Amino acid sequence: MRLTSRIGKGTVAWNNKDYCDEVGDLCKKVKCEDCPIYILLNRLAEYEDIGFEPKEIKKLEKIALYNADKLIDKIEQI
Numbered sequence: 001m002r003l004t005s006r007i008g009k010g011t012v013a014w015n016n017k018d019y020c021d022e023v024g025d026l027c028k029k030v031k032c033e034d035c036p037i038y039i040l041l042n043r044l045a046e047y048e049d050i051g052f053e054p055k056e057i058k059k060l061e062k063i064a065l066y067n068a069d070k071l072i073d074k075i076e077q078i
Contacts, residue, residue: 003015003048004041004044004045004048006045012038012041012042012044014041
């Protein structure tokens with residue numbers, strides 16, 4: 001289930017709401033790219049864009065490292 005959606009240029013919505021409207025005064029104090037909420041929601045959106053759960057990414061990492069090790073072993077045998 002996706003929790004974020006992209007609206008406009010680089011803006012991420014949470015449950016179809018623009019979070020900037022929700023936090024109000026904080027948006028006047030910091031630039032968007034420095035806003036902790038902006039950073040958090042963009043990071044979550046990036047994970048959701050990939051389509052994998054964090055556990056799945058860890059599993060893929062293990063598979064990639066295993067295959068890289070096997071390839072290095074074969075190269076060393078040549």
